[in-house]
Amino acid sequence: MNHFTGIRTVGVPVTDQDRAVTFYTETLGLELLMDAPLPQFGGRWIVVAPADAATSIALxxxxxxxxxxxxxxxxxxxxxxxxxHKHFLAAGIDTGELLEWPGVPPMFSLRDQDGNRLYVSQE
Known part of the structure; x- marks a missing residue:
């Protein structure tokens, strides 16, 4: 029996949730889907995602x-x-080298203010 139908949310640990919301929404352009107090968790339950994406990121x-x-x-x-890649470099974001290999979509990595690494690849 298959108990799972997808991947909904991936958690990314951040030291300052307000700063993270600004980075992920204003710098990366993701949408803020939820920002709810969760004191027993030591902060808030914050969820961001690209528009219409099936999977989201919890900060x-x-x-x-x-x-x-x-x-x-x-x-x-x-x-x-x-x-x-060019945009994030110009914006001063900690951005890795653009990798372009034959037969593989172009890709690069970037880091948020906490040093969390994310990757960007062409569709």
Missing amino acids: VPASEENPAGVDTGIRLSSPDAPAA
């Missing part, structure tokens, strides 16, 4: 057990990865 409070500054493994898709 969760970092802790000793869940520290910030991780390789999230998250791959964001872009219709034009080289243009996105």
Whole structure:
């Protein structure tokens, strides 16, 4: 029996949720889907995602057990990865080299203010 139908949300630990919301919405252009108080969690339950995406990112409070500054493994898709790479470099975002290999979509990595690594690849 298959108990799962998809991947809904991936958590990214952040040290400052307000700063993270600004980065993920204003800098990366994701939409804020939810921002609810969750004191028992040590902060808020904040969810962001690209428009109409099936999977979202929860910006969760970092802790000793869940520290910030991780390789999230998250791959964001872009219709034009080289243009996105150029944009983030110009904006001063910690952006890795644009990788362009034969037969593989262009891709690069970037980091948020906590050093969490995300990846961008062309659709």
